[in-house]
Amino acid sequence: MKTEIQTLVRLQAAEIEIRHLEKALEEAPKRFDALNAERQMLSEAVQVAEAHLADLNKRYREREREARQEQDRAAKRAARLYEVKTNKEYQATLKEIDDIKATVSGIEDEMLALLDTIEAAKGDLAQKRQASADRSQALADEAAEVEQAMADDRQRLEALRLQREEIASQIDPDLMNVYLKARIQQRDQRAVAEVIHAVCQGCHLNIPPQLYNELQRQDDLKICPLCQRIIYWQNEE
Ligand SMILES: [Zn+2]
Known part of the structure; x- marks a missing residue:
């Protein structure tokens, strides 16, 4: 009986390892998915930061254009000061020019604040690009490792299945x-x-x-x- 039991023990050991490998091979694609998801997440973070910076730059150019338009308007009003006929009209035009200058000053404050925000956004984008670049090599290495492990597992599994059959054939029905x-x-x-x-x-x-x-x-x-x-x-x- 001793030998037969020992054969059963070997059969069981082979079956346990087979189940273990089958499970590992079943789980491996999930690891791939997780790696891809992380890569996707990093690349999306870069895209969001790029879009945010582009939006800030656009807002800055819009304000710049607005300020230029307002300055042109103020210059036209100032030129008109020489043409006005009455004091009342003169005062009104001066008031208009002051109002425009106040508007321009407000826009310029906004532009300065935007420049700070743009600097911060540039820093954030650079950081995200760096993080993505740093991690992408590690992620690629890890994916290659998973792939290698899967190939090894498949090979081992194939050998074990043959071994299991071989052991099983030695056991009394x-x-x-x-x-x-x-x-x-x-x-x-x-x-x-x-x-x-x-x-x-x-x-x-x-x-x-x-x-x-x-x-x-x-x-x-x-x-x-x-x-x-x-x-x-x-x-x-
Ligand atoms: Zn028991």
């Missing part, structure tokens, strides 16, 4: 049936459990002394009374 039935009942799909110091490693039950004695003789197949796994014992000496 009746024993194989017991194994498969036990496996189906276990949530972790582990059908075989070692008993160490009279404790089932599948469910931590203390194996009754009589059963433990029989188990140590390794004459026939033993099942854990609690978890129903095939149990085995290894002489530690």
Whole structure:
């Protein structure tokens, strides 16, 4: 019985690794998605900062144009001062010129404030471009690593599946049936459990002394009374 159990243990080990690799290969595309999402996020942050800066520059040019127009208007009014006939008209034109100057001054204040905002936006854009450039190499490296790991996993999986078939072919069909039935009942799909110091490693039950004695003789197949796994014992000496 000892050899058969050892074969089952090897079969189980191969199956556990197969499931582990299958899961890893299933998860890997999610890692790709996460990497792409991060790349996308960084590039969008740059685009938003670029658009913000472009908008500020546009606003600045608009204010500049407005200020020029107002200054032209003031110059025309000033030229008219020489043509006015009455004092009242003269005062009114002076008042108009003052109002225009006040408007221009307001626009110029706005332009100065915009220049500060533009400087800050330039700094922010440079920072975001740098962050994107810094991270993009790391992201590309990571994607290449994931790809390599997937290729390795696929290769290992293929070898393990062959190995599993090879081990399975050595197992007596009746024993194989017991194994498969036990496996189906276990949530972790582990059908075989070692008993160490009279404790089932599948469910931590203390194996009754009589059963433990029989188990140590390794004459026939033993099942854990609690978890129903095939149990085995290894002489530690
Ligand atoms: Zn058990």
